[in-house]
Amino acid sequence: GAGVSQTPSNKVTEKGKYVELRCDPISGHTALYWYRQSLGQGPEFLIYFQGTGAADDSGLPNDRFFAVRPEGSVSTLKIQRTERGDSAVYLCASSLGLATDTQYFGPGTRLTVL
């Protein structure tokens, strides 16, 4: 079946601009996660949704970052007033929703802030 999909695959923006990154989870997966991966590093947790609600947003670096999942499926990560330090690959993962369920990752969106 279809895996996790993310759009766009690449996004180049200028410092100070607003960006939105989209994630389509695997059908039927109730849990959705956003991670950020800097060059040469492992993914770092940003936020986790169970259904429509953000169950854990402790990884969001500051209030410029926000994510929504209004219907419990597609999620959008929103970054305001982008900074060069926001440049990274943003990964989305989904799982069936229990604590012991494996997370399956999408291909990521590479964000470059000039």
Added chain:
Amino acid sequence: GENVEQHPSTLSVQEGDSAVIKCTYSDSASNYFPWYKQELGKGPQLIIDIRSNVGEKKDQRIAVTLNKTAKHFSLHITETQPEDSAVYFCAADRSEGTYKYIFGTGTRLKVLA
């Protein structure tokens, strides 16, 4: 804070040899330990996982061992092939109130033909 240490950062082996990657975690509440393979420009792909109620798991050429007392786990790849070349990440779950993973820093494996 909680973290996962991974060694080595790079590993080169001859085709057909074995490769071993080791990880140590700090959160004693962790119960699930997946391993991911990431190729250039792609997202992490699960290759094997292990839960805290078992000590070893094998899937063809790949095996993972877990020592909960010492809080470390290892990935073993036997009969390596050039297509095994990639970056490998270990991870540990945080089962207390959140389902996020803590990842290691990755190991770049090169299999030399």
